[in-house]
Amino acid sequence: MRKITKEQVEDLAKLARLGLTDAEKTSLAREMTVILEYSMLLDEVDTKGVQPTSQTTELKNIFRKDCKVISDIDINEKLQNAPVKEKSFIKVKKVLE
Amino acid sequence: MIKYETVIGLEIHAQLKTESKMFCSCDNYSVDAKPNENTCPICLGMPGTLPVPNKKAIEWVYLLGLALNGKIAEKFNFERKNYFYPDLPKAYQITSSTKPPVIGGRVEIETEGVIQNIRINHIHLEEDAGKLIHPKLGEYSLVDLNRAGTPLLEIVTEPDMRAPREARIFMQDLRSILRYLSISDANMEQGNLRCDANISLRPVGQKELGTKVEIKNINSFKMIERAIEYEVERQMELLGENKKVVQETRGWDESKGKTLGQRSKEEANDYRYFPEPDIPPLEPYSGKEIDFDEIKAWLPELQKEKSQRFINEYNLSTQDAEILTSDLELSRYFEQTLEELPDITKNDEIKKQKAKKVSNWIISEVLAKLNLAGISISDCKVNHKDLAELLDKADHGEISGKIAKEIFAEMFETGKNSEQIIKAKGLSQISDTGAVKVMITEVIKENQGPVSDFKAGKEKAFGYLIGQVMAKSRGQANPQVVNEILKDLLDKE
Numbered sequence: 001m002r003k004i005t006k007e008q009v010e011d012l013a014k015l016a017r018l019g020l021t022d023a024e025k026t027s028l029a030r031e032m033t034v035i036l037e038y039s040m041l042l043d044e045v046d047t048k049g050v051q052p053t054s055q056t057t058e059l060k061n062i063f064r065k066d067c068k069v070i071s072d073i074d075i076n077e078k079l080q081n082a083p084v085k086e087k088s089f090i091k092v093k094k095v096l097e
Numbered sequence: 098m099i100k101y102e103t104v105i106g107l108e109i110h111a112q113l114k115t116e117s118k119m120f121c122s123c124d125n126y127s128v129d130a131k132p133n134e135n136t137c138p139i140c141l142g143m144p145g146t147l148p149v150p151n152k153k154a155i156e157w158v159y160l161l162g163l164a165l166n167g168k169i170a171e172k173f174n175f176e177r178k179n180y181f182y183p184d185l186p187k188a189y190q191i192t193s194s195t196k197p198p199v200i201g202g203r204v205e206i207e208t209e210g211v212i213q214n215i216r217i218n219h220i221h222l223e224e225d226a227g228k229l230i231h232p233k234l235g236e237y238s239l240v241d242l243n244r245a246g247t248p249l250l251e252i253v254t255e256p257d258m259r260a261p262r263e264a265r266i267f268m269q270d271l272r273s274i275l276r277y278l279s280i281s282d283a284n285m286e287q288g289n290l291r292c293d294a295n296i297s298l299r300p301v302g303q304k305e306l307g308t309k310v311e312i313k314n315i316n317s318f319k320m321i322e323r324a325i326e327y328e329v330e331r332q333m334e335l336l337g338e339n340k341k342v343v344q345e346t347r348g349w350d351e352s353k354g355k356t357l358g359q360r361s362k363e364e365a366n367d368y369r370y371f372p373e374p375d376i377p378p379l380e381p382y383s384g385k386e387i388d389f390d391e392i393k394a395w396l397p398e399l400q401k402e403k404s405q406r407f408i409n410e411y412n413l414s415t416q417d418a419e420i421l422t423s424d425l426e427l428s429r430y431f432e433q434t435l436e437e438l439p440d441i442t443k444n445d446e447i448k449k450q451k452a453k454k455v456s457n458w459i460i461s462e463v464l465a466k467l468n469l470a471g472i473s474i475s476d477c478k479v480n481h482k483d484l485a486e487l488l489d490k491a492d493h494g495e496i497s498g499k500i501a502k503e504i505f506a507e508m509f510e511t512g513k514n515s516e517q518i519i520k521a522k523g524l525s526q527i528s529d530t531g532a533v534k535v536m537i538t539e540v541i542k543e544n545q546g547p548v549s550d551f552k553a554g555k556e557k558a559f560g561y562l563i564g565q566v567m568a569k570s571r572g573q574a575n576p577q578v579v580n581e582i583l584k585d586l587l588d589k590e
Contacts, residue, residue: 011367015369054371054372054374055372055374055377055378060377060378060379060380061379061380061381061383061384061386061387062149062150062377063150063151063152063155063386064122064149064150064151064152066115066116066117066152066154067116068116068123068124068125069117069122069123070124071136071137073137075131075133075134078133078136078141079133087131087132088132088133089133089239089240089241090133090241090242091237091238091239092237092238092239093236093237093238094235094236094237095182095229
């Protein structure tokens with residue numbers, strides 16, 4: 001039986017850049033333990049010889065030719081989801097080097 | 098006192114100069130582009146888009162793999178490396194380090210006459226991130242995603258280098274290979290070749306590696322040696338004081354001449370890799386999509402082979418051969434100029450003589466001018482045909498060596514050919530004995546003093562008279578003709 005600890009939730013929150021309250025951390029730890037428990041049902045099945053399902057199409061070697069296509073989408077349209085712009089740059093909070 | 102041995106391994110990133118990006122058809126050349134101009138929904142990481150690998154980028158990884166004697170993996174697949182950073186629109190980088198396309202390989206380097214094999218662990222393919230600009234004033238950063246999605250090779254070496262110098266030589270050799278293969282501009286200053294160094298120390302004779310420190314931010318050839326030297330010294334000092342080296346990532350600060358501990362994005366080092374579900378696996382040997390015969394046919398003569406051939410075929414010195422082959426374009430310029438000269442195919446002796454002349458000219462005149470102007474041979478206004486024509490004229494006495502250099506200077510500035518310059522300035526060498534005779538007669542008349550000195554046995558006066566004739570002809574008289582006629586006329590005086 002594996003339990004998700006509050007520390008693990010904190011680590012994950014940090015990686016996902018989420019700010020969580022203490023209460024959220026506690027409840028998430030509990031909920032995530034339940035989810036993990038459920039998926040651990042798979043441990044009871046013999047999966048020997050079963051292919052991973054990261055690929056299901058059975059396709060292989062799909063390429064495109066190295067050929068540039070000039071986009072007809074305007075820069076402003078491309079950047080419309082950016083909250084702040086400066087000229088055609090996306091402006092973000094200062095990132096430390 | 099314990100003696101320590103330095104152990105260095107490198108991780109090198111090289112941008113591929115394909116026409117389009119790694120997983121989308123955006124223009125991969127953004128030098129003149131506006132920020133974020135060369136982007137599309139795929140490289141901006143919009144939901145619902147599908148990345149499709151660039152075939153050329155994959156072929157080029159194999160090309161490098163073959164050039165470095167690596168093994169082509171029967172299967173490789175892309176995967177996602179997850180982290181949040183403003184230069185990474187999808188919040189994951191598509192990479193292939195877990196199951197890389199090329200495994201193993203080696204680069205032979207030579208340090209002070211000793212040949213050494215630096216083993217390659219693997220080569221993988223990934224996409225570059227965008228560029229961040231940090232204005233000095235202002236509490237913000239600017240993001241330009243033109244570079245996001247550029248095909249990027251990562252070449253990981255084994256910890257086979259034992260001195261900072263070896264790391265620099267390895268990088269120089271690798272740069273040369275990338276350029277000769279014409280797959281990357283491999284310019285460290287412009288950031289299309291980047292290098293991180295893993296450095297550790299261990300007592301001489303010990304097998305296990307010591308604690309390693311990774312150095313980032315090395316972005317010029319000069320810095321490689323300096324940064325590693327500094328870090329070796331820093332670790333040596335710690336060990337000397339019985340302190341421990343902490344495993345960490347440090348950045349090279351060129352202005353301070355130090356490596357400094359980095360905290361920011363490395364802090365939580367958990368990239369949660371998983372296979373990229375959007376891109377089917379690659380099996381280069383199955384099916385006909387990847388043609389290894391064709392890729393093998395692309396393998397060019399590399400710098401070391403070419404240098405050796407120049408020595409054998411043209412009898413050049415090792416030093417000259419190395420200079421001429423230091424740049425692929427320069428080596429081509431040399432051979433094209435040579436081939437353009439008449440009589441070149443007559444026999445090997447003539448070929449070697451002419452090769453020596455062309456080599457001397459390129460090294461002492463062309464390269465000197467290029468270096469002074471700070472440009473490379475591909476930007477040189479004098480093409481190989483025009484240079485060959487000029488050298489041929491000098492060879493046949495149509496112009497003197499001195500005039501040839503002056504004409505070349507003008508060709509270099511203006512891009513005109515030698516014929517145009519000679520005509521416009523009336524610079525042809527005067528070998529016409531009649532014209533030379535007239536000038537000499539005048540000089541003798543005007544310089545009776547030196548003439549009698551010469552007659553009295555003062556050899557020096559002869560040189561003076563030659564100088565006067567050359568001055569009168571504005572340097573265009575053929576010195577040999579002047580010499581003969583002057584002697585002749587003085588005897589008759």
